[in-house]
Amino acid sequence: MNEKTKNENLGRKNLETFKSSEKTPVVVVLDNIRSLNNIGSVFRTADAFLIEKIVLCGVSGTPPNKEIEKTALGSTESVTWEYEKETLEAMKKLKNTGYKIVAVEQAGKKVWLNEFKRGEDKLALIFGNEVYGVSQEVIDISDCVIEIPQLGTKHSLNIAVSVGIVLWEVVKANNQ
Numbered sequence: 001m002n003e004k005t006k007n008e009n010l011g012r013k014n015l016e017t018f019k020s021s022e023k024t025p026v027v028v029v030l031d032n033i034r035s036l037n038n039i040g041s042v043f044r045t046a047d048a049f050l051i052e053k054i055v056l057c058g059v060s061g062t063p064p065n066k067e068i069e070k071t072a073l074g075s076t077e078s079v080t081w082e083y084e085k086e087t088l089e090a091m092k093k094l095k096n097t098g099y100k101i102v103a104v105e106q107a108g109k110k111v112w113l114n115e116f117k118r119g120e121d122k123l124a125l126i127f128g129n130e131v132y133g134v135s136q137e138v139i140d141i142s143d144c145v146i147e148i149p150q151l152g153t154k155h156s157l158n159i160a161v162s163v164g165i166v167l168w169e170v171v172k173a174n175n176q
Helices: 017-022 038-047 067-071 087-096 136-141 159-174
Strands: 024-033 051-057 080-085 101-103 121-126 142-149
Touching: 024 087, 024 159, 038 051, 038 067, 038 101, 038 159, 051 087, 051 101, 080 087, 080 142, 087 101, 087 121, 087 136
Parallel strands: 024 051, 024 121, 051 080, 101 121, 101 142
Antiparallel strands: none
16 A cells, blocks of 8 residues: 655755755746735745745735745745845846846747756746736846746646746756
8 A cells, every 4th residue: 555654754854954955046036926825835835946035026925924824834934035126126136146037928039948958057037927927127137038838728827836837847957
């Protein structure tokens, strides 16, 4: 019989070990995300992949917030985060500190996610508003735009789902 693993046997890091662990050199930037549940989900996913930090921009809510915590399940304590009022300013700061700016959006000149190669680059991955996506101004200063291939009738994915898919691909590619 294949028994489900109990939580205490998963071998997860405690908070102190997590904070001192080497992080995946990726920053997740949330550009005006309205849903606090989406923000909480992004925190939890960032924790799962040992992401360096999250930058919350514009109207994006920030911890502490009970609506964020519903889905974050404590990961607002483990994942480093900061707030920047203007997404463009956050991008400029990240670019000036050596990050490759990558917008996750549908655009004419894009790279499909499954063809994207991070290499040794530190990445700043920008995910946009639930309705409007990543702003054109941010796309204009991005080094690259990646798009998640989709096969159905809808033209977009939920922001939290998109973050999970992109982080999995970026981390997986680097660990192969």
